[in-house]
Amino acid sequence: MSTIVKKGEWVQVHNIVLKPEERTGRIPEETKKVPLELWVKGFLNEDAVIGDIVEVTTITGRKASGTLVDVNPVYTHGFGDVFVPELLQVGLQVKRILKGEEK
Amino acid sequence: MAKDISYDSVNARSNEIIKDAIGVDYTSYESGNIAFDYEKMMSATGYSLEEVTKINRETGVGNTPLIELRNITALARKLSPEGKGARIFVKDEQCNPSGSFKDRRAALSVYQAQKMGYKGVVAATSGNYGAAVASQAAMRNLKCIIVQECYDSRKVGQPEILEKQRKCENLGAEVIQLTVGPELHYTFLRVLEDTGYFNASLYSFFAIGGTETLGYELANQCKETLGRFPDYVIATQAGGGNLTGTARGMIKAGATDTKIYGAAVDLKGLHMASDTDFNRKSFTTGHTGFAVPYATDPDHSDVPRSAARTMRYMDEFLIVKQGEVFYMTEVLASIEGMERGPAGNTSLTAAFALARELDEDQIIVVQETEYTGAGKMPQPQLSFARENGIDVLFGDPEDDVPGKNIILPAHPTMIKARYFDMEKLRKSYIKNSVKHVNATWADEKDIEFLIAETKSNREFVIETLKSLNIEIK
Numbered sequence: 332m333s334t335i336v337k338k339g340e341w342v343q344v345h346n347i348v349l350k351p352e353e354r355t356g357r358i359p360e361e362t363k364k365v366p367l368e369l370w371v372k373g374f375l376n377e378d379a380v381i382g383d384i385v386e387v388t389t390i391t392g393r394k395a396s397g398t399l400v401d402v403n404p405v406y407t408h409g410f411g412d413v414f415v416p417e418l419l420q421v422g423l424q425v426k427r428i429l430k431g432e433e434k
Numbered sequence: 435m436a437k438d439i440s441y442d443s444v445n446a447r448s449n450e451i452i453k454d455a456i457g458v459d460y461t462s463y464e465s466g467n468i469a470f471d472y473e474k475m476m477s478a479t480g481y482s483l484e485e486v487t488k489i490n491r492e493t494g495v496g497n498t499p500l501i502e503l504r505n506i507t508a509l510a511r512k513l514s515p516e517g518k519g520a521r522i523f524v525k526d527e528q529c530n531p532s533g534s535f536k537d538r539r540a541a542l543s544v545y546q547a548q549k550m551g552y553k554g555v556v557a558a559t560s561g562n563y564g565a566a567v568a569s570q571a572a573m574r575n576l577k578c579i580i581v582q583e584c585y586d587s588r589k590v591g592q593p594e595i596l597e598k599q600r601k602c603e604n605l606g607a608e609v610i611q612l613t614v615g616p617e618l619h620y621t622f623l624r625v626l627e628d629t630g631y632f633n634a635s636l637y638s639f640f641a642i643g644g645t646e647t648l649g650y651e652l653a654n655q656c657k658e659t660l661g662r663f664p665d666y667v668i669a670t671q672a673g674g675g676n677l678t679g680t681a682r683g684m685i686k687a688g689a690t691d692t693k694i695y696g697a698a699v700d701l702k703g704l705h706m707a708s709d710t711d712f713n714r715k716s717f718t719t720g721h722t723g724f725a726v727p728y729a730t731d732p733d734h735s736d737v738p739r740s741a742a743r744t745m746r747y748m749d750e751f752l753i754v755k756q757g758e759v760f761y762m763t764e765v766l767a768s769i770e771g772m773e774r775g776p777a778g779n780t781s782l783t784a785a786f787a788l789a790r791e792l793d794e795d796q797i798i799v800v801q802e803t804e805y806t807g808a809g810k811m812p813q814p815q816l817s818f819a820r821e822n823g824i825d826v827l828f829g830d831p832e833d834d835v836p837g838k839n840i841i842l843p844a845h846p847t848m849i850k851a852r853y854f855d856m857e858k859l860r861k862s863y864i865k866n867s868v869k870h871v872n873a874t875w876a877d878e879k880d881i882e883f884l885i886a887e888t889k890s891n892r893e894f895v896i897e898t899l900k901s902l903n904i905e906i907k
Contacts, residue, residue, distance in 0.1 A: 348612070348621055353441060355617055361710040365587040368613045369621060370604075382822060391554065391577040392610040393629065394695065408596040408809040410819025415826060418812055421761055424766025427845060428512055429769065 333380035336402050342375045343404045344397030345386055371395050372404060437627070438686040444623050453736060455626045457550055460738040464802055467874050472746075476682075479542060483686055487647050489545050495537040496647050498529040500655040500799070504784075505769040507862075510789040513847050520789040520796035523664070524782065525652050526803050528774055530762040531573075532605070533805025535648055535688035536566035538667035539675060542644035544570035545687065549633035552744035553577055554631035557710040558622040558736055560595045561719050562582060562777070562804055567634045568605035578607040579631065581622045585613050586712045593818050594718045594776070597809030614712045625629045636675055642741035645679020646686060650677040652801055663689035664797040666788065670720040671696035671751065673728045673735070673742035680801050681747035696744060697752045697784035697851075698725035699759055701836045714817045714837040716756055720780040726750075729869060730862040731868055745863050745888050752784040753856035755831035758849045759783045760812045765846070766900045776810060787851035816840065860888040866897045875905040 336342060349367040362394040373387030379399050386396045437443070444451075453459055463475045481489065490496045505521045511519030513612070526875050530537035540557075544567065547555045554577030557567045564580040571578035580602045585591045591599075591611075611627065612618050626633055637639060649667070656664045667684065669677040681694045701721040704711040713720070732740040762783040763775050770841055775782075782800045789798055808814065816826050825839040831848055834841045843849055873880070876899050885894045896906060
């Protein structure tokens with residue numbers, strides 16, 4: 332069952348700008364095989380469900396349409412999903428060099 | 435009648451759209467052949483450097499501190515022969531409102547847009563420039579749209595770019611996110627045409643004119659605090675605006691003897707428009723994938739003639755490796771207490787290697803830092819690299835293979851500044867400038883233009899033109 336996304340909610344919509352066959356010739360093969368895709372966020376203009384073609388009003392007041400793909404999209408980047416312990420060694424090494432403990 | 439919005443039609447209207455969106459007709463700078471009047475174009479801002487400085491200050495841009503990196507200098511001296519180890523300084527550009535020198539590059543465009551009555555500004559950028567335009571637009575009560583190359587076809591984005599997107603949104607901008615590919619320009623043109631907003635291009639004379647304040651300030655700060663101009667200034671090189679603006683400002687301050695070096699990370703083998711290489715890059719800018727094509731072919735940006743002309747000003751081009759930059763970023767944090775980067779740390783890495791070759795009394799200035807944090811620091815960058823199958827290990831950076839591994843130097847003496855072949859760059863530039871206008875001949879005006887553009891001499895220019903079968907008139 333699809334949940335109704337209410338008018339006025341902050342959402343993300345998706346569009347295909349260029350299909351693979353419409354892409355420019357001056358790009359690598361692997362890029363030519365995939366479409367040029369676009370995402371933009373805005374306030375939903377009418378109730379809808381995920382997957383519907385909808386219209387949104389962006390933060391600048393522009394109207395944009397596309398497939399509804401996300402509601403209240405979150406920022407997913409941070410400080411990495413795995414810790415890289417090698418980095419700890421750098422500071423220790425240069426401090427040893429400065430103190431004359433390592434050449 | 436509704437305009438044809440097909441890919442070919444919009445691209446065919448490109449010149450007209452850009453003209454409306456920047457308020458300047460670039461054809462007035464053209465000679466009809468290879469040469470164009472660069473200085474006339476640069477003066478089209480209509481503002482003196484003093485006025486530009488004043489405009490920048492209105493929105494809190496500039497006047498950033500010049501900081502001596504005493505511990506990094508001491509480290510370089512520990513690892514150098516007696517008497518070697520130049521003093522390294524950094525211009526702490528993260529102190530600008532949005533956290534990078536890009537505020538200087540945005541300030542004048544946004545000021546101009548407001549003055550000319552545009553309702554908003556648009557910029558095509560995946561870098562700090564987006565946040566800079568958004569920040570300036572916020573201060574000047576203009577709307578802002580940033581068009582960003584952001585994801586691969588799996589909708590996976592480089593954490594650094596995702597952070598820049600977040601920052602633009604937090605500063606009130608609308609961010610249009612795209613997958614990899616140069617056709618971003620089509621979306622960009624459509625947005626300009628639909629909104630009627632100003633094109634806050636990274637490559638316009640407004641952008642480079644604004645950046646001149648960086649070099650001017652830097653030169654004067656050195657003069658005031660150290661009694662003389664620096665011997666070397668190193669700028670991280672990508673589109674070339676950073677180096678060009680800085681060099682022009684240095685010259686305006688009278689620092690004509692200072693050597694201007696560019697620095698970039700070696701990303702040889704990775705294609706910039708490749709969907710699969712996109713997330714195998716641990717550097718989103720300041721790398722050879724942008725630096726070389728923009729230096730040798732500046733006029734392929736979002737304006738008809740780029741104001742960022744690296745080859746006019748760059749004395750040497752230093753190449754560093756990925757792992758070396760991550761290493762130096764950690765060094766900056768651990769012994770200087772400064773979390774910065776990544777961008778400025780490419781030139782810091784080159785500066786560290788260069789310092790070891792130079793005498794102790796020499797002065798090197800790394801001309802920028804940028805704000806850092808989530809997505810941008812070595813932890814998230816190397817974590818992301820590992821998740822994308824890149825090996826991260828200690829070893830000899832010479833064994834670095836972009837897209838396959840990142841080698842942190844086992845010892846700081848392994849950090850090297852590799853001199854790129856400038857003659858090759860100059861020849862390539864001349865070839866591209868000939869191709870740009872499909873020239874078959876060159877006259878005195880073209881030759882003089884190319885001498886200035888390549889910072890070379892008549893003999894070299896004529897010889898290169900002849901090798902391209904160009905008739906000398």
